[in-house]
Amino acid sequence: MSPVESSESVSAIAPDGVPFASEQAVTGPPHVEVPTPYDGILLAGFGGPEGQEDVIPFLRNVTRGRGIPDERLEEVAHHYRAFGGVSPINAQNTALKAALEAELARRGLQLPVYWGNRNWSPYLEEAVREAAADGAFTLLAIATSAYSSFSSCRQYREDFARVLTDTGLVGTVTIDKVRQFFDHPGFVAPFIEGVRDAVATLLADGVDPARVHVLFSTHSIPIADAQRSGPRDVDFGPGGAYAAQHEAVADLVMREIAIDIPAAAEIAWELVYQSRSGPPSQPWLEPDVCDVIGELPGRGAEAVVIVPLGFVSDHMEVLWDLDTEAMEAAAEAGIRAIRTQTPGVDPAYVAGLVDLVEERFRGIPAKDRPHGTSLGPWFDVCRPGCCENVRAGFKPAAAGIAP
Secondary structure, three states: OOHHHHHOOOOOOOOOOOOOOOOOOOOOOOOOOOOOOOOEEEEEEOOOOEOHHHHHHHHHHHOOOOOOOHHHHHHHHHHHHOOOOEOOHHHHHHHHHHHHHHHHHHOOOOOOEEEEEOOOOOEHHHHHHHHHHOOOOEEEEEEOOOOOOHHHHHHHHHHHHHHHHHOOOEOOEEEEEOOOOOOOHHHHHHHHHHHHHHHHHHHHOOOOHHHEEEEEEEEOOEHHHHHOOOOOOOOOOOOHHHHHHHHHHHHHHHHHHHHHOHHHHHOEEEEEEEOOOOOOOOOEOOOEHHHHHHHHHHHOOOEEEEEOOOOOOOOHHHHHHHHHHHHHHHHHHOOEEEEOOOOOOOHHHHHHHHHHHHHHHHOOOHHHOOOOOOOOOOOOOEOOOOOOOOOOOOOOOOOEOOO
8 A cells, every 4th residue: 555545544634624725625635536627727936036136135035034144145146146147947937837838728728827936026926916817716736846845845835825815815716736746657757768868878888787877866855854744644764755755756767767778777876965055953865966976986886877856947956066066076086977857848747747737627536647656646635744844833835734
């Protein structure tokens, strides 16, 4: 029995309902298996600066409430400043919005897409107000993050609750959220393709598969947050659902590659982390990608394939932490490195996101929903206590049972 299945019998019905939810989701079923007549899609992004003068204000938004002085923010600002102060993320989400609109139209789903960010314009408040002005009152959100954790799921749900409250649209607009899509075939397919191509290239160049190492990299988070990722009534191991989901997807990728390239079964792989922040006294998930790269020659590796498994597009963390720092670490270690693609606007990924919309729009039963690991299909309505932030505590959140 999967962790999702074992949790479905617990707290299946919310005692006080699910706040900010559609009529179909308000009682809190793990999977909403009745059609929901949505009026629009809310594409929720992280946001990023558009110029040098935006960098510090943007980072203030990212770290709001944590009291971090500007001089410390400048330690991160140089990543953006190296690219002219412009994050690629807004252009990527503009392209994703257009791709979603085209795929929705192709399938005959007349659903407008409203795009809003957590930390920079266009803000979520603007998107929700625009939707309400258009008469789109029942929204289904797609957050640009595939995995379960506070920052990648619950914080977006808290954003939705905050925005509805701040705009005075509680009771007028509802916001549900598609399930976490870490193991949906559409999300996984670009990673399989990228790793397959990288491995094939290395083997064609005569590299012994036993001397190739694949590193699946994702954003590090505080261990306390990782341990509380996912439903609180399921034990996912020391890294919580966040680490378990990444491990499961990485394993899936390598198994799929070995079908086409049998020699790939000899290739070692591991999950690594990047982009940690916070005080040194606070433990975060490890090992760090650059530290592991530095160790690879001692393990007999001649080449490394770096897979940005935790990212949906080439965010700043990919451009800086992987394309810059990790590649420099590989050069210093004297080993060949290939960084594989992120989903971006890959047709399989875009189609997969619209699959998630159709699941809810048409009320597709959980048993008929595609998923590549035993952890899925993930919940439509987050379970009680899911992905708590232990530093800030629980805040009102949409698309889940309180707290």
